[in-house]
Amino acid sequence: MRKNIFETIFFTEILKGLSITLGHMFTKPVTYKYPFEATPIQDRFRGVQYIKTHADGSTKCVGCYLCQKVCPSECIHIETDCGPNGERLIRKYELDLSRCIYCGYCEEVCPVDAIHMGWEWNLVDNTRDNYVVNMRVLSQNYKDNLEGNWKNKHLKKKLEEGVQQ
Amino acid sequence: MLNVKINGKEVQVAPGSTILDAAKEAGVSIPVLCHDSRLNPFGACRVCLVEQVGMPKLMAACTTPVTDKMEIITESEKLARVRKTAIELLLINHPLDCPVCYKGGECGLQDLTYEVGVTKVRFDASPNDTPVDHTNPFIERDIDRCVLCGRCVRICDEVVNIQAISFLNRGTDTMIGTSFEQPWNCEYCGQCISVCPVGSLNNRVYLFKNRPWNLESEKTICGLCSCGCTVSIDYECNEVFRMNEMPEEGVNHGYMCAKGRFGFDFMNSVKRETEAQITVGGEAKKATVAEAVEYAAEKLKGLKAEEVAVVVSPRITNEEAFLASKLAETIGTKNVFSTETDEIMPEGAYSEVEASDALAVLNINVTESNPILGLAVRVAAREENANCFVFYPSETALKRVATELITGNPDELAVKMEKFCAAMGGADNDFSAMAKTMLEAEKPVVVFDPYNKADAYIAQEIKKACDKVILVPAKSKNNSVGIVDMGFGKNNPADFAKGVEGGTIKAVLCFGENILVRSGWSKLEGALAKLDLLMVTDPFMSDTAKAANVYVPVATFAEKSGSFTNLEGRVQEVSKAVDKGVSADADVIAALGKALGAELPTDVYAVRKLIEKEVKLYSGIQWDGGKVAYPSVFKTEMEKASATAKGSGKFYLYPASLRLHSGSYTRWSPDLAKVYGTPKLELNDADANEMESAEGDTVKIKGDGFAGEFVVEINKQITKGCVSLPEDFASTADIFSLGRYLKAEISK
Amino acid sequence: MAENEVVETEEIEEIPDIEANFDPTACDEICEQYKDWKGATIPVLQKTQDAYGYLFPALVERIAENMNMSPHTIYGVITFYAQFYTKPRGKYIIRVCRGTACHVQGSGRISEIVGEEFQIKDGETCKDLLFTLEEVSCIGACGLAPVIMINNKTYGNLKPEDARKIFKDYATNLPEA
Secondary structure, three states, X not given: OOOOHHHHHHOHHHHHHHHHXXXXXXXXXXXXXXXXXXXXXXXXXOOOEEEOEOOOOOEOOOOOOHHHHHOOOOOEEEEEEEXXXXXXXXXXXXXXXXXXXXXXHHHHHOOOOOEEEOOOOOOOXXXXXXXXXXXXXXXXHHHXXXXXXXXXXXXXXXXXXXXXX | XXXXXXXXXXXXXXXXXXXXXXXXXXXXXXXXXXXXXXXXXXXXXOOOEEEEOOOOOEEEOXXXXXXXXXXXXXXXXXXXXXXXXXXXXXXXXXXXXXXXXXXXXXXXXXXXXXXHOOOOOOOOOOOOOOOOEOOOOOEEEOHHHXXXXXXXXXXXXXXXXXXXXXXXXXXXXXXXXXXXXXXXXXXXXXXXXXXXXXXOEEEOOOOOOOXXXXXXXXXXXXXXXOOOXXXXXXXXXXXXXXXXXXXXXXXXOOOXXXXXHHOHHHHHOOOOOOOEEEEEOXXXXXXXXXXXXXXXXXXXXXXXXXXXXXXXXXXXXHHHHHHHHHHHHHHOOOOEEOOOOOOEOOOXXXXXXXXXXXXXXXXXXXXXXXXXXXXXXXXXXXXXXXXEEEEOOOOOHHHHOOOEEEOOOHHHHHXXXXXXXXXXXXXXXXXXXXXXXXXXOOOEEEEEOOOOHHHHHHHHHHHHHOOOOEEEEOOOOOOHXXXXXXXXXXXXXXXXXXXXHHOOOOEEEEEOOOHHHOOOOHHHHHXXXXXXXXXEEOOOOOHHHHOOXXXXXXXXXXXXXXXXXXXXXXXXXXXXXXXXXXXXXXXXXXXXXXXXXXXXXXXXXXXXXXXXXXXXXXXXXXXXXXEOOOOOOEOOOOOOOOOOOEOOOOEEEEEEOOOOOOOOOHHHOHHHHHHOOOOEXXXXXXXXXXXXXXXXXXXXXXXXXXXXXXXXXXXXXXXXXXXXXXXXXXXXXXXXXXXXXXXXXXXX | OOOOOOOOOOOOOOOOHHHXXXXXXXXXXXXXXXXXXXXXXXXXXXXXXXXXXXXXXXXXXXXXXXXXXXXXXXXXXXHHOOOOOOOOOOOEEEEEEOOHHHHHOOHHHXXXXXXXXXXXXXXXXXXXXOEEEEEEOXXXXXXXXXXXXXXXXXXXXXXXXXXXXXXXXXXXXXXXX
């Protein structure tokens, strides 16, 4: 390989390299000082589930057992019953967040658009029991989602930016 | 025999078989939707179309009879296209809500759609949005999902013969419905649910509780009446979610009744006891089973052998009944009782009833007391050249198929039946023609109520007059026959009442029986309280269990293995499906035996070996469906019994069988109790008008030695001047203890 | 104020006398004639309809009882055939032909006139049970288009005013049906 005399005398290659380094000195860093700073979340991030409710506050879930069936980690447990007037009642809906692998199959299989993967991921707790969430918590998650009551600061910011889930 | 080629495979079939039958013979499967082998061919869905070589048109395999040298092709490109279109056409109006439809997962249309590979419907029509009908307490009807295969209408017509539903309107407006859109009111047998290929008719007891893919099944025998139906218990995690038919299997051919289909829920009842209880001096104390057994054994040791009585219920299995008889042997007592006696044993089988060409149903409402036997009677009676004579105080559901329905008040009926009996013996009277039909028939069958001595005498006389008559005594409970075979029919039930009242019996070991609601025993409440020991095993805190010193909760038929002997004397295996954490009767009996110094096996197979050795009738019996060969129907010559109504009054009162209940067991089922919870007095509409009482009113009934208040139910079928009350309720058992037919006064 | 209160009365459909005071004698007689026939449902229904005018629930129940059949099966037959009616019918059945020829000649307008005169639509009966309007496909008298039939009488080449006159005439004179 023949070297260019000009490049040899003026160390252009080194300058080129330095320019990249210098350039990066003035760009925004790509790393985040977690946990002092929130990491950004992509729109399609799969966090803690929420279950949508109707306008009157009742759950949209009809207890069809499809999410329980499709769940690969078997973290959903449902018990349903028939009401006195032939309506569907959901006696129990439990989701073990410590077992959940956040694959999002439950969201995909849901025929009535009830369960959704949320953005929330801040789950630190003292006991394992608290990871088992029920319908009340999941519906509350939906409400929080609508109202923007996020535990994580970045989500609040994201909402302010006008990104709707 | 005809030679037919199906997809190149040659088979021989009998003339009259359809292409579908021939294909089955050849091992070729043709998709079907509206076809059911138990029903007549219909050809509504056009899914089973096949090609015949040399014929331009396609033919429906389920309706076309084969001809000799026919060549059939069941798979071709053309057929695939046609089938696909047929399914697409069915799907035009069918809502695609499979994920939330509770048939999803076991739906015939869903399976077909996958099978023929329909992924998109080319036609554009919006599904209807008719509200779901909840007027029937057991059957939910979603008319939008209906594909008009007509299976429900046909089974209700051809098998059940109630015709509670029909096709309404015509063309694209066709729908399944009732006359003038009245609410569904039928026998609640649920046969229509079992044949519905889609989620149009749903079992409300099971609905929204679980999905089919979560359920495991166990084939067993229903333990609610003596029919001995093969059913599957569908369960998840020790909870029974439904009792389902097993299509075309068992003596019941996959048919079931309301009790089995909708009344199983008592197994999961929260009212079931889980802990044993010892009552000392009026104070109940929870105890373990071992403690309870020990307490009972201690008490027994202080008593003489002849002061102890063992009572078993027809609910328990053959094996348990045998162990109970062994226990009685250990104790050394001969006081073994049940509500059954060994005077009458089974003879005829379902197949013989179905094939019969002349039937006489003597004073029993067979479709209600033994629904599956009732279906067999209907199958026979519907035949073109078969005759069916029904004797009953009121009109029964057999009215539509009966050649002649002989009704009248109990006294009149008794006279009529005696005349019929005399005519069978050669006397010349109004019933001679009827008797002639019976005598000339090839396979005459007489169905009668073995608990009614007067009827049994008539049945015996008929058998004497005509030896080819096959008798079918319709025993009532699931193991009524079996416990008698195990030795619990030797003594007269009346002796038990005498013994307890007279004080010669001081201790009663009662396995499963609810003594206080049985006619003849219901007035023993005071006497039972005075006993030194009353040990009761029952899944529930029954009336009798409440009076017990020692109570042990036990398993229902879904929680134990063993065998039941049904009304035809067929021994059938019961298998354990779930475990509710309570012991079976067998365990309790064995524990009690051990405490008294006898080693009794609890293993079903070990007990069966002993039974085969010691019970002559059961030696070498096939435990899974073998029929016990009884030497004769009647143990001894029956004596003529009086059937005249006792007492005085304007109305005749007689006991009615209830299709929704079997004894006192099913009363714990919340769903059945919703429809029929308290005893109702059935009354003719004319009588009701005279008394100015409407349905739901409370009336007083008074007769010699009894009085009571009941809610009125108006039933046009009841003969004028008669009223009926159900048996086996605590309030009615007292009344019928006095006699089967009574006279009474009724006032508002 | 009480006087100014507008009381909205719910319209209660009046039950015709024949249904309200149902006399089963005629029905029983007809059923008795056909008792031993097989497949006699349709003649029995036709005759009872002739006798009673239309088939109401109590009548169907009665027929079912007499014929040892299920009322639901009978209702299935009734709804299948266009010749059976479950609603009361008028004394005069006005059949307006809506076939091609009549349509072109403006039979739609004649239907409208019936509506204007008696406040009924296709298949309906007016409240005094005098007139029933039926729009039929063709009554085979295309030469007379537009044509109507009132019971068995045919009126052809109608102009709107002719039709109105005929209806008025029927309404005032009430000739024997």
